[in-house]
Amino acid sequence: MSGSSPSFIKGTCMDMCPVRERRLVVMRHETDWCIVYDFVFDRLRAVRQDMVIQDLGSVDGMMILEPTVRFHGYAGYRLCAEAQSKFDATINWTHLLQCLQQLLTLYDATHQDCYSVPTTGVRAEMEAMYLLLGLGNSDALRRALQLPQELRQHPLLRTAFSMSLALWNGNYVRVCALLPKLPPLLMCVAAQQLPLVRRRALQVMSRAYSSRNLSFPLSMLQAILLYKTREQAETDCRHYGISVTDNDVMFNKETFVPNAHGACLQVACVDSALQSCDLPQLLLYPEVDHVDR
Numbered sequence: 001m002s003g004s005s006p007s008f009i010k011g012t013c014m015d016m017c018p019v020r021e022r023r024l025v026v027m028r029h030e031t032d033w034c035i036v037y038d039f040v041f042d043r044l045r046a047v048r049q050d051m052v053i054q055d056l057g058s059v060d061g062m063m064i065l066e067p068t069v070r071f072h073g074y075a076g077y078r079l080c081a082e083a084q085s086k087f088d089a090t091i092n093w094t095h096l097l098q099c100l101q102q103l104l105t106l107y108d109a110t111h112q113d114c115y116s117v118p119t120t121g122v123r124a125e126m127e128a129m130y131l132l133l134g135l136g137n138s139d140a141l142r143r144a145l146q147l148p149q150e151l152r153q154h155p156l157l158r159t160a161f162s163m164s165l166a167l168w169n170g171n172y173v174r175v176c177a178l179l180p181k182l183p184p185l186l187m188c189v190a191a192q193q194l195p196l197v198r199r200r201a202l203q204v205m206s207r208a209y210s211s212r213n214l215s216f217p218l219s220m221l222q223a224i225l226l227y228k229t230r231e232q233a234e235t236d237c238r239h240y241g242i243s244v245t246d247n248d249v250m251f252n253k254e255t256f257v258p259n260a261h262g263a264c265l266q267v268a269c270v271d272s273a274l275q276s277c278d279l280p281q282l283l284l285y286p287e288v289d290h291v292d293r
Contacts, residue, residue, distance in 0.1 A: 034086045058110045065103040072096035077188035080264040128160035135193045136167035172201035184273040195262040206256040215248035
């Protein structure tokens with residue numbers, strides 16, 4: 001290419017414009033969303049490869065990675081009940097984490113340039129998502145503490161930090177109580193961490209409430225750990241070796257199975273929040289400057 005050529009190639013066909021294409025695809029309610037996911041996933045992966053080839057600048061890179069991160073975060077929750085043959089949650093989680101880490105690297109590289117820094121709300125959303133992806137992780141908590149004060153004081157980041165710190169301290173009740181206070185997209189990401197939270201909670205409860213004669217109300221366990229139905233709570237208990245009789249949970253530290261892994265389940269409060277959301281708006285132009293208090 002000649003010296004006068006642009007530094008990167010930008011398509012001009014409106015029918016194939018990435019933003020237009022993504023908006024049209026995600027709005028197709030009649031299509032199996034696993035098919036939608038595969039379609040968008042392939043194209044986003046190709047775009048990320050082009051980013052590397054064309055060596056895009058930080059601003060362009062952030063504009064691409066932010067909706068990509070949101071897409072993977074949302075898809076992981078929406079398709080969590082699908083069979084692995086149709087949706088691989090591990091691959092999606094890996095791409096989500098890789099994209100987010102790449103995005104945070106761009107943020108760190110441009111934080112001193114006032115013309116390149118993203119709006120506080122958008123970066124707070126992404127930093128909060130990183131905390132939720134590494135819920136209870138000391139490295140993620142340490143990164144949050146090193147952010148500029150304006151970001152640390154943002155409601156999104158404060159809520160996510162409180163959740164992560166609560167799990168680090170073993171306070172699973174607070175983690176679940178704070179989850180509904182997040183905006184819909186971050187709720188989707190946090191809900192994917194509930195299997196971890198529930199496993200730790202049930203392990204603690206199996207030790208604390210271990211008894212042959214005393215029981216714990218199943219309805220209370222369902223409410224505390226955000227199970228959508230009583231059947232889900234009962235199934236999870238049995239999965240970890242905890243017996244359930246009628247509506248009572250019988251905890252026993254001797255029978256708990258610590259190496260078991262619970263399934264990612266949809267959560268009532270998350271589903272309710274998503275019902276009132278416009279999906280293209282959620283993924284492309286979300287309102288992130290507020291959070292329920």
